[in-house]
Amino acid sequence: MSTLPQTTRGKETPAAVRRHTVIMGRQDFLSVVLRLIGVEIYKVRRRIMSKVLSSIAILVMLAAFALIAAISLVITVEPPSTFLPPSCALARTPTCLDHPPTQAELTQAAQAKQNALKSVSAPLRLPDSLTFSVGITNTIGLVLLVILAGTIVGGEYGGGTVRLIFTRGPTRTQFLISKIGAILVCSALTVAVLAVIGIVVGALANFITGIGIDFGFFTGTWALHALLYLLIAALGLFVYSMIALFLSTMGKATAAGVAGALVWWVLEGIVGQVLTTIGFFNRGPLGDFLKAIPDYFIGNNIGALLQNQSQYLSPDQPSTLSDLHALLVIAAYLILFIGLSWWISERRDVTN
């Protein structure tokens, strides 16, 4: 890089007046970034791939709720006698029936049927439908969003359109921020839309069960925790998308980002299980160390944040990891991935 003095300052060639038909927008940093985010979202919206991915996510969500509804329907149409203890003629167990069922036993069976139905169909109703739909979003939504993130970054490098952007005026930092902003918006929209679809479809399917929804749980505090729960779910998608962003920036290809982020996600689960198992059998400092490693994995920390909120939404135990620990770990990952992406983007020569 040239270290020559800036002696041309104050000698800038005056800009010529543009044609009256050219109407320029605001040129401050934030306005440019917001305009670029708008462009990114417009491009995402116009891609067929985005429509296919959204359709897949919605179909998976519908299928999951349809499965719960189908199981609930099976239970609903079953006669209450199905829930009686088995006849001693068929299976000799301590609770088997050696006589024709009495009225009390039939009532008990009807109650058991109702309990089973209530338990199985719980994900169809709030508050469980919220956690259930977020659970599905955390898997299928994550896969789809990683594909999207890899494509909107890697596609620019792979297709060569990156030079189109870099020669139009935005800085590389603005380019990166716009991509991150677009991914953030997509993460939030994915979680919000899929959660709403899940809750609505669940509520509709719940009519099969005939079980009413008790809105006794709904308070201001619950709504706040529900919002936090959704935001954490969006954060989870966003963090893995940042891995895709980093890897597709580094590899200048969509495949690098998508494959890398998904492998990371899958490996986290497997490696976490293996380390915990080894740590369980290997008591002592090494075992403790190995068991502690998964506490610094993205998935475990997002899981901890979700679990710490879900205790306020439906009866659940809080995670062993604190919110602060989880947030710090997530922040460290975000700084690492975004920082490296920025560094690569700033230093790279665009030669394709």
Add this chain to the structure above:
Amino acid sequence: MSNEGIAVGRQMYYTTHTNITSCATNRRISGSSDEKHSTTIKEMVVTDILPEYDTSTIISTSRLTKAFGNLVAVNDLHLQVMRGDVFGFLGPNGSGKTTTIRMLLGLIRPTAGRAILFGMDNAHQLSAILQRIGAIVETPVFYPYLSGLDNLRVIAAMSGMAQGKANDTRLAEVLEIVELRSYEKLAYSKYSLGMKQRLGIAAALLTDPELVLLDEPTNGLDPAGVIEIRRLILRLSSLGKTIFLSSHILHEVQNVCNRVAILQKGNLVKQGNVSELLRSSEQIEIRMNEADEAQQALQLLQQAQGQGLDWIANVTIEANRRERPVVIVGAPAQRSAEINRVLAQNNLFAAEIHPREGNLEELFLEVTTSAAQAGGAHVGMEALAETLAPEMPGGGKRGSR
């Protein structure tokens, strides 16, 4: 200032700059390889040049260099493009044209040197510079899933233009210019190569830029498309735009450009006004009735060259299309009568004597071949010094060639 005044001013600028460049070049060549010394010269060159810098300079590069590992793609490049120039940027494949354009646009960071556009250093004020440039770099690439119009909408927003329908008139204007209006709703993926190229030009013109940088804009265009681009360049030039045109089609460049620079293996081997450069390669063709007369004329003119006719650059014999020997004299056209007189005084009477106008193609082949023979990229500075010499006042170097 009158047009004439501007022209004189520019000429003075070019001359001064050429002197400084050549001087610095020679110093570096003759100086030691000591890093400290080299840096001193580098700083001196810039500070020497910059006082001459005026606001009509659109592009000014100083010692611009890019190396990819051991490969020096662009070496010590000094370019000047003035407001209103149609500047042809020539060179064989791999000579560093696209690398230079990418450095000007900030896509590639130079290994050394600097590029100043509109008086701003592109290492520090790239964003402001790019807002005044429309560019096509190699084959234009757009989003295949968007139509031509939607692609332009996206580019308009990226270029800092207001969003929404505010710029619909401008979008229609540029599509009209490149005659893509009737295909504006067709997906870009369905465009032909020529249509893609034209959309690239539309995108470059979108913000009504002051400088239009076109890297091989006629690639993929049919002859009618090439003519259309030529007309477009001339029209843009008449509107006061500065055009920086990189092309392989020398005939096109000769038709539209007022100034050219020629690169060879990353080195600038020629830069100047097209008319002046062509004049420097002017030749006079003499046909004699007999072959032995041609040989005598050759010897006579070679002797005359050595005896004071220093406006004769060289004398050779070639076979014309009918396989007859013709004497080729490197000299300005207005010297034809004088040559005829010299021949007649020695009882040699030419059957035909006429000027052979130089063209860019010949000039290009001449300078690129001689630069290649001079030893490639790493010894390119000597070639640069040599080839710049004819442009130096006094022409001292030229006489010694």
